[in-house]
Amino acid sequence: MSLFTFATWNVRGFRDKAKQRDILAFAQAHGIDILFIQETNFRSPLDVSSFRRGFRTLLLDLFINGKRCRFLNVYAPAKRADTNSFFQALRPYLSEPLPHVILGDFNCVIDSQRDVRGPGRDGSTYHARELRKVLTHFSLTGAWLHTRGDVFVPTRTSQLSASRLDRTYLSDFLLPSVVACEVLSPPADLASRSDHLPLATTLSGLPGASRSDQGWRLDAALLQDEESVERIRKRLRASVATGPGMTPRTWDALKVEWKAILQEEGRERKRRITARINDTLRRIRIVKGAETLTLCMQNYLITLEAEYIRLLQQRAARPPGPWGKAPNQADENLNEVCSNGSVRITRVKRPDGSLATDPDEITEIFRDHFAAVFRSAEPDGGPGDMRSTEEVCRNLVRLSEEEVALLDSEVPAEEVTKMLGSFLWEGKPAPVRRTLLQLPESEGGLGLSHALTISKVLALKTARALFRSSDYVGRGLMRYWSSTSAAFLDADRPLGPLAETPSPFYKAAANTMRILQREAPDCDVDEVPPARITEEVARHQISDEERQMSRKWKKKASKDGRGKPRLAQDFAWRKNWGVLPTRQRLHKFGIVPSPRFPNCRADETLAHALMECPAAKPVWRLVARDFKIRPPPALNRNRGAFAKLVVMCTWFSIFKRRCLAEARRKTTRAAYPTLSRVREMIWRYLSEQLESSGEEKFLRRWHTLFFLMRQGKLQIPITAF
Incomplete structure (x- = not known):
């Protein structure tokens, strides 16, 4: 061995x-x-x-x-x-x-x-x-x-x-x-x-193509076909009878001639079998087209199907190739490759009116015809379409050569994925893991779908939609190139031939379907949007630790309420993930030398910066007095939607003032400007809600106990009732 x-x-x-x-x-x-x-x-x-x-x-x-x-x-x-x-x-x-x-x-x-x-x-x-x-x-x-x-x-x-x-x-x-x-x-x-x-x-095993001797072998299927045997016998006898005396040179010439005869008879046998397959398949379709079948026609249909399978096996049997020869696509017969499911042209009229039946001559005639059509400046019978097109496009804005070259360049999926994950932070590392960013927004993510996954899902949905379309002309070709991996199309095994190796596109689609069946079993591939499918796959692929982190974020977000001003949305997202740039966090990563906060000279954690800092406590007292909410430490007892809105705006204003003190490198403790900023944020948010939802729907959500309305507008400034 x-x-x-x-x-x-x-x-x-x-x-x-x-x-x-x-x-x-x-x-x-x-x-x-x-x-x-x-x-x-x-x-x-x-x-x-x-x-x-x-x-x-x-x-x-x-x-x-x-x-x-x-x-x-x-x-x-x-x-x-x-x-x-x-x-x-x-x-x-x-x-x-x-x-x-x-x-x-x-x-x-x-x-x-x-x-x-x-x-x-x-x-x-x-x-x-x-x-x-x-x-x-x-x-x-x-x-x-x-x-x-x-x-x-x-x-x-x-x-x-x-x-x-x-x-x-x-x-x-x-x-x-x-x-x-x-x-x-x-x-x-x-x-x-x-x-x-x-x-x-x-x-x-043995490294190498196969064996060192690269010989040619006769297709044994020819010897099992009586018609082929009879034709080969006649042609071999004729070649020997008309040949000169036997010499080494004539012997080599005879071997070359016999090889050509056998190869030609093999192709002829394949053409005969293909014609019989097409005829049998046509008869099967005619019989199946009847509304009802008698017992005799049912037996005839069974006989035709058995004959079709037998002929298909004979047609699909590949002759052994030369030993030690690597597969070369240039050696393939394009006429045989394209003959599946198409009409073979057997006769072509020459320019002089005679008929040509030789396949090589037919191919040459078609090649010359299409080459002449391609070189002609004006199509036959055309009314000057090229000139009309040039007149229409003359005044159009055209791209420069650099822009055209940029559009033609290919962008790999890895680069697209990297761009999707980094454009929100200007190329810097994301504040949380990239796998968590692919989760839905309701679970702490940003819904940034993985580019490679969503492209595969889109390809799968497109293939299934095309195959289910009854008027799509390429359904048979799709089924052929899918080979035996057609479960993703929900298609039955056809009676016709299948590709020996599935196309890479359909193979990738079949792999994607298997992944979705395992990781997103509750998603209907045809009905659910691709972004939702990608989120479900991302939800299934995250680890237990990441799943626990997502649950913690969701629990914190539920306490913030649904109403958040546009300015505070990113702040609330980072706060619930615990990734706000506090001094203690920056000191942990070695960015700043000390965890102390300039406003109070104490170690700054997130809870300290927002609620416990001496610069934040006066703001909470003023906000609690003006808006009648519970200040820290009873902050979580505020259940109303308006109270949660006030708390979120206060958090954002306090942290914004904290960032201002950090940038100026000096203490900033003025409480009344912060209170004015909170009032302005609340008024702008409620005004936007009133304009977008209407007065009736607005008053159902926001009770008039917290503000006054005059002539359909909010009173400025907001005061307690």
Whole structure:
């Protein structure tokens, strides 16, 4: 049995020539065919054939037993804040329908209980969240878990802990061929140069396209067709009878001629079967079109369907291709590819009036015709459409060349996602985790949908809407390219042929449908808007810790009431998340040297700044006296909508004055200007509510005990009744 061994190793530097020789000798001694290394620390492109500074992913495509596989050698960043974005960027490399192998130094673990010993065991694995999604979505399994189970052998050791940071993940297609997966032990002098150990994986197979001899083989299906056998026999006898004397040169010429005869007969057999399939399918449709079927017609229909399936199997049987030859799309016969579901043209009239039946001549005639039409300045019979179009567009405003080039450039989904998550804060880090920002506004998020997820949902909804449209002409083609992954269309298996490999678009749509069935089972894909579906997916994907944080925000927001002035909405959102820039919070992150507040020289927390500070207490006393609300510490006992509005405006005004004192670097304790600002905010908000909702609806919500109305307008200033 042929074996193929590859290994991954974080070598911690590969510039030293002696270290290179020792590592390569170690790999050769252990029979390693390909060694993937990380952290090479090359500083110049002179030592390697391809050099890119700071690049962390290396792709290698190779053939194993004639099957093309893609290897991804990754070196994940050690900084935890960058880990999830790094693994999320791996998705484009896994989009092709190939068996994938991901290996390298991941700098994180999926299960800290199983893969860590020492400090950090049972710790959080939040920074491996995107890696877990990638492994789940692309059906990748660890080679070590597949062969060894929960046996712990570390690949990286330190003085305090040991872990399995170096791993290998394979697609389900390659799992049956895994023979062994083991951690190798290098010599002492080599082991001291790195804190990682090599991880070797052995597969049963032979690297390479297939076999070295690239021969041509006869399609055995031709020998099972009596008509093809008879035609081939006649043509072979004719070639031998008319040939000259047998010499090595004539023998080679005969072999070339026989190969052409057999290939031509194979194509002719396929055309005959296709014609019989179309005729049988036409008869089936005619029989099914009847309102009622007699017993005889039912038996005839069963016979036709059996004949159709038999012919379809004969038509779908692919002849064996040449050994050791990689698939090349340029070698495909476009006429055969386009013949499914179309009408084949068998005769074309030449310019002299005669008929042409040769397929190559027919193709040449059509090519010359369309080339002449394309080169012609004016279409046949056209009334000068080009000139009319130019006259209409002459006075239109046109984009510059730079703007056109900018529009034509492609923008990756990762860049769109980053822009959506950072434009509200001018490129600075978001105040809360980005996953929480994708939640609905009622749960503490901002409804910023993930660009990649919502684009996949839109593609899925579009495909389903087109397939359900009875007048859409491409329904059959959609069903063909969906292949066997058509469950996302809610379509039955057709009687016609299917694509051997589904199109990447429909494959992505099928994967999206499976994800929605698992993570958003209560959402109807066709009825629910894409933004709501994306929010449901985000709600399902957040961790338990984030879900608890969202519940706390929702509980705090329910106490603030529904009415908030426009100026205070962002303030209320940050207050409930606890991310307002207080001195204590800024000191915790090392932004300011001291947590003391300039207004009172005490450590500033959020509760202290809003309610306990000596600069805030006089404001609360004045507000409680003017608006008849309960001041701190009984602030939570204010249940009315107007009282909650007053509290929110007071909080905002106090914190705004606090920010003014911070900017001026001096004490600001004037209470009456703050009270005037509170009155102004309340009056503006209530005036907007009165104008937008009308007097009747306005008075149902806001009782006249708190203000006076004259001639349909609020009295200025607001006073207690």
